[in-house]
Amino acid sequence: MSIATREWQLVRRPHGKPVADDFRPVEAERPDPGPGEVVVRTIAMSVDPYMRGRMNATKSYAPSWELGETMQGGTVGQVIASRSDAVPEGALVLHGMGWRDVAVLDAGHVSVVEPLPGLPLSLYLGVLGMPGLTAWAGLFRVAAFSPGDAVFVSGAAGAVGSLVGQFARLRGASRVVGSAGTPEKVRWLGDELGFSAAFDYHDGAVADLLAAAAPEGIDVFFDNVGGEHLEAAIAAFNLHGRAAVCGAISSYNAVSAPPGPRNMFLLVGKRLTLRGFLVGDHADLQPEFVETVSGWLRDGSLVARETVVEGLDGAVDAFRDLLRGGNTGKMVVRLTPDPE
Amino acid sequence: MSIATREWQLVRRPHGKPVADDFRPVEAERPDPGPGEVVVRTIAMSVDPYMRGRMNATKSYAPSWELGETMQGGTVGQVIASRSDAVPEGALVLHGMGWRDVAVLDAGHVSVVEPLPGLPLSLYLGVLGMPGLTAWAGLFRVAAFSPGDAVFVSGAAGAVGSLVGQFARLRGASRVVGSAGTPEKVRWLGDELGFSAAFDYHDGAVADLLAAAAPEGIDVFFDNVGGEHLEAAIAAFNLHGRAAVCGAISSYNAVSAPPGPRNMFLLVGKRLTLRGFLVGDHADLQPEFVETVSGWLRDGSLVARETVVEGLDGAVDAFRDLLRGGNTGKMVVRLTPDPE
Numbered sequence: 129m130s131i132a133t134r135e136w137q138l139v140r141r142p143h144g145k146p147v148a149d150d151f152r153p154v155e156a157e158r159p160d161p162g163p164g165e166v167v168v169r170t171i172a173m174s175v176d177p178y179m180r181g182r183m184n185a186t187k188s189y190a191p192s193w194e195l196g197e198t199m200q201g202g203t204v205g206q207v208i209a210s211r212s213d214a215v216p217e218g219a220l221v222l223h224g225m226g227w228r229d230v231a232v233l234d235a236g237h238v239s240v241v242e243p244l245p246g247l248p249l250s251l252y253l254g255v256l257g258m259p260g261l262t263a264w265a266g267l268f269r270v271a272a273f274s275p276g277d278a279v280f281v282s283g284a285a286g287a288v289g290s291l292v293g294q295f296a297r298l299r300g301a302s303r304v305v306g307s308a309g310t311p312e313k314v315r316w317l318g319d320e321l322g323f324s325a326a327f328d329y330h331d332g333a334v335a336d337l338l339a340a341a342a343p344e345g346i347d348v349f350f351d352n353v354g355g356e357h358l359e360a361a362i363a364a365f366n367l368h369g370r371a372a373v374c375g376a377i378s379s380y381n382a383v384s385a386p387p388g389p390r391n392m393f394l395l396v397g398k399r400l401t402l403r404g405f406l407v408g409d410h411a412d413l414q415p416e417f418v419e420t421v422s423g424w425l426r427d428g429s430l431v432a433r434e435t436v437v438e439g440l441d442g443a444v445d446a447f448r449d450l451l452r453g454g455n456t457g458k459m460v461v462r463l464t465p466d467p468e
Numbered sequence: 469m470s471i472a473t474r475e476w477q478l479v480r481r482p483h484g485k486p487v488a489d490d491f492r493p494v495e496a497e498r499p500d501p502g503p504g505e506v507v508v509r510t511i512a513m514s515v516d517p518y519m520r521g522r523m524n525a526t527k528s529y530a531p532s533w534e535l536g537e538t539m540q541g542g543t544v545g546q547v548i549a550s551r552s553d554a555v556p557e558g559a560l561v562l563h564g565m566g567w568r569d570v571a572v573l574d575a576g577h578v579s580v581v582e583p584l585p586g587l588p589l590s591l592y593l594g595v596l597g598m599p600g601l602t603a604w605a606g607l608f609r610v611a612a613f614s615p616g617d618a619v620f621v622s623g624a625a626g627a628v629g630s631l632v633g634q635f636a637r638l639r640g641a642s643r644v645v646g647s648a649g650t651p652e653k654v655r656w657l658g659d660e661l662g663f664s665a666a667f668d669y670h671d672g673a674v675a676d677l678l679a680a681a682a683p684e685g686i687d688v689f690f691d692n693v694g695g696e697h698l699e700a701a702i703a704a705f706n707l708h709g710r711a712a713v714c715g716a717i718s719s720y721n722a723v724s725a726p727p728g729p730r731n732m733f734l735l736v737g738k739r740l741t742l743r744g745f746l747v748g749d750h751a752d753l754q755p756e757f758v759e760t761v762s763g764w765l766r767d768g769s770l771v772a773r774e775t776v777v778e779g780l781d782g783a784v785d786a787f788r789d790l791l792r793g794g795n796t797g798k799m800v801v802r803l804t805p806d807p808e
Contacts, residue, residue, distance in 0.1 A: 181737075354733060376733040388728025393694060393716040395744030397521075402742045404735030 130157040131167060135198040135228040136443055142183050145381045145451065150183070151444045156198075158232045166221070166235045167209040170440075172250035172462045173226045174202035175447040176259070176287070177352075180380040201226030204241070204252045206467055215240060220467070222252055229440050229463055247425065248434070249466045254287050254458030255421060255432035258407055263291035263350075264417040265410035266372035268299075270403050271348045275300030278342055280361055282306075282329075283352030283377060285313035287458035290321060292350045294430055297322050305341045307334065307357065309453040316456060321431055329353075335360040345369075353378045358402075359389035365400050373404040381451060433457030470497040471507060475538040475568040476783055482523050485721045485791065490523070491784045496538075498572045506561070506575045507549040510780075512590040512802045513566045514542035515787040516599070516627070517692075520720040541566030544581070544592045546807055555580060560807070562592055569780050569803055587765065588774070589806045594627050594798030595761060595772040598747055603631035603690075604757040605750035606712035608639075610743050611688045615640030618682055620701055622646075622669075623692030623717060625653035627798035630661060632690045634770055637662050645681045647674065647697065649793040656796060660771055669693075675700040685709075693718045698742075699729035705740050713744040721791060773797030 133156045140150045161167050179201060182193045193199055203226045207219045212235030215221065221238035225231040241252055254260060266288075267273045279296040283289040284306025293304045306317045306326045317326035325341035334356045338346075347369055349361035354376025361371060379386045394400065424430035435455040437446040443461045450459045473496045480490045501507050519541060522533045533539055543566045547559045552575030555561065561578035565571040581592055594600060606628075607613045619636040623629040624646025633644045646657045646666040657666035665681040674696045678686075687709055689701035694716025701711060719726045734740065764770035775795035777786035783801045790799045 358732060359728070373732070373735045375736060379733055385730035388699070388730045388732055390725035390728045392698060392713070392728050392742075393719055395713045395742065396715060396746065398744065399746060399749065400744050402732075402735065404738065404740050406736065406739060409739060 130159055131230060131232060132156075133158050133228050133230045134440055136440070137198050138183055138193050138195055140195065141185055142180075142381075144383050146180070146183065146444075146448055148444060148448075153441070154198075158230070161209055161211045161232055164212050164235055165232060166207045166212055166215050166238060168203075168205040168221055168223060168231045168233070168238065169208045170203050170205045170226075170229050170231070170463045171466060172204050172248075172253060172460045173440075173443065174253040174257075175443065175450050175459050175461060176201065177375055177377050177380060177450065179447065180451060198225075199227040200224055202253050202258055203231070204249045205231070207238075210235070220249065222257070227443060247432075250434060250436070250458075250460045250462060251425070251432055253460050254434060255291060255425065255430065256418065259287040259458060260291055260421055261410065261414060261417050262374060262407040263288045263295055264421070265407055265413050266350055266374050266405060267292050267295050267348070269410060269413065270405045271350060271370045271372035273299065273301070273348050276302050277347035278303040278305070278344060278366075279348045279350065280305045280307075280338060280342060280346045280364065281350040281352070282357040282361075283375070284308050284317055284323065284326060285456050286352060286453075287455070288374060289350070289352050290317075290431070290433065290457050293317065293323050294321055296348070298424060298429060303342060303344070303346075305338065305346070307337070307353070313456055316433075320433075329357070333360075335363050338364050348372070350374060351376070355379060355386050359391055362389055362391050362394050362400065365394070365398050367398050369398060369400045371400070371402045373402060377451070435459045437461045439463065470499055471570060471572060472496075473498050473568050473570045474780055476780070477538050478523055478533050478535055480535065481525055482520075482721075484723050486520070486523065486784075486788055488784060488788075493781070494538075498570070501549055501551045501572055504552050504575055505572060506547045506552055506555050506578060508543075508545040508561055508563060508571045508573070508578065509548045510543050510545045510566075510569050510571070510803045511806060512544050512588075512593060512800045513780075513783065514593040514597075515783065515790050515799050515801060516541065517715055517717050517720060517790065519787065520791060538565075539567040540564055542593050542598055543571070544589045545571070547578075550575070560589065562597070567783060587772075590774060590776070590798075590800045590802060591765070591772055593800055594774060595631060595765065595770065596758065599627040599798060600631055600761055601750065601754060601757050602714060602747040603628045603635055604761070605747055605753050606690055606714050606745060607632050607635050607688070609750060609753065610712035610745045611690060611710045613639065613641070613688050616642050617687035618643040618645070618684060618706075619688045619690065620645045620647075620678060620682060620686045620704065621690040621692070622697040622701075623715075624648050624657055624663065624666060625796050626692060626793075627795070628714060629690070629692050630657075630771070630773065630797055633657065633663050634661055636688070638764060638769060643682060643684070643686075645678065645686070647677070647693070653796055656773075660773075669697070673700075675703050678704050688712070690714060691716070695719060695726050699731055702729055702731050702734050702740065705734070705738050707738050709738060709740045711740070711742045713742060717791070775799045777801045779803065
């Protein structure tokens with residue numbers, strides 16, 4: 129006996145931008161669940177910028193994905209068969225096996241979650257999941273935000289950035305500035321998310337655009353983009369400014385080393401701190417994060433937008449589109465509707 | 469009545485490397501001390517890399533020096549006339565008015581110091597002064613050194629760097645690596661200061677030299693140099709590495725922005741922290757610093773070397789030589805012998 133599944137594999141390491149031929153869809157036969165295992169049907173799976181790094185052979189903070197193996201990632205699904213007393217059939221769960229329509233795995237590797245009345249379960253992949261905790265940990269712990277700070281976030285219309293800006297606003301930032309890559313995103317930041325100012329980084333030198341958007345300077349920078357954005361933030365920092373360096377999507381597809389910030393000497397006189405982080409080091413913040421953010425979702429003070437691609441067949445295109453900035457808010461791939 | 473003094477003034481803002489004509493010696497008449505004032509004869513004055521920044525018109529952490537004014541800096545001297553009960557004639561004092569043979573100033577602007585039996589008073593400008601506290605604060609607070617860390621210091625033969633390396637050794641570093649600019653300095657670091665390894669940064673790419681000198685990587689980087697050294701340290705960092713960014717002497721004479729580190733993306737995966745600092749923010753560490761370092765000086769566990777230039781006439785040349793790396797240990801200008 130076995131279970132027929134559909135999965136995506138990495139078959140070639142991308143050089144620069146990933147192309148369709150770097151991936152292949154396969155039909156696989158997975159064994160029936162053994163004792164303690166569950167079978168989970170994917171409701172929605174996540175595509176995230178960090179996945180680009182896993183596709184390289186070079187050493188990173190996490191192992192490279194192997195060629196010819198099914199790719200991994202955050203997934204929310206429903207248990208359709210169970211040989212575990214702890215996780216019964218019908219349970220809603222999170223797991224990390226992504227990129228497939230059905231997963232067979234140890235019940236100890238899933239987390240049971242509650243339904244979200246009136247809200248899609250895919251929020252567990254975004255605002256209530258890894259991107260949300262990333263925004264929370266980076267802003268409040270790594271960058272040590274405090275009320276009254278002026279905050280700049282790059283990639284502000286993305287899954288993480290859109291939350292950083294809103295968290296800062298809700299916690300009393302004096303000013304929240306974001307950069308994004310299209311006029312529509314810039315309008316969304318101002319009109320829907322309550323950013324104080326936003327700009328399209330294609331419209332000029334980032335340093336000039338930032339200086340205009342934050343004429344009093346910035347105290348906190350949350351960086352998802354790297355490169356020119358980081359140099360501009362260093363220039364705009366007030367004394368004791370802090371950067372939480374979360375990502376550098378501008379360089380993920382780069383095939384040679386990008387130029388670095390030319391103004392690092394400003395770290396001394398302005399006593400700046402630049403600190404990189406990974407969300408996995410901050411799991412202890414999960415309870416306060418979930419409690420506060422759930423409340424903000426319930427009372428409507430937080431906007432959690434998704435860009436949804438329908439169907440597993442679209443997963444690779446969704447990922448490639450993500451790296452081009454095709455998403456507003458969290459990019460998710462939905463395979464099946466939420467259960468009633 | 470008045471007091472004849474000899475002083476050095478800045479008369480032109482240097483473009484790139486300072487040249488002799490940027491400065492002029494003057495003979496001045498300073499008024500006799502008023503109530504609460506003291507007259508201090510300079511024993512030794514300091515020249516320091518930070519002074520190069522004060523010579524620029526551009527905004528920095530401290531005001532630019534005015535053209536046609538006498539330059540300032542750390543000085544140790546003896547009170548030769550006093551109208552203050554708190555600071556009597558004969559007292560040994562520190563003040564910040566430098567670059568002159570005699571200073572007239574408010575007694576509240578001097579700090580009385582004790583003689584150093586068997587040691588020169590000029591140590592108050594180095595190991596027991598601002599450079600010493602800089603090394604202390606940068607290593608122990610800003611970079612959060614802990615025993616067992618592998619430490620890399622750039623400009624390791626300078627006033628600050630030579631102390632950073634020794635402090636790290638004395639507090640249990642697993643490895644202390646330094647870079648310097650001449651073979652003699654490199655030998656001195658290994659033979660006299662007890663560095664585990666040292667290299668001349670002219671001998672190749674800093675990244676390669678550092679990888680060879682610290683094959684297990686580094687946990688702490690104390691940067692006095694900037695530029696290529698910072699990039700190399702980022703590459704060599706172990707997880708959770710911390711840089712205390714103290715200075716960037718490689719760029720102080722630069723007339724255009726130097727290239728920045730091209731590997732800033734490593735901050736994320738390695739969770740690195742780069743933090744700039746100024747010693748003035750860390751004055752609260754002064755008591756523990758003085759107590760510990762005085763003990764190390766007394767018991768001979770710390771080497772405090774000076775490069776001494778004799779006479780006020782040599783002060784500008786001493787400063788220019790400092791920026792070329794002509795010093796080993798602290799560069800001081802001695803005007804008069806220590807009192808008996």
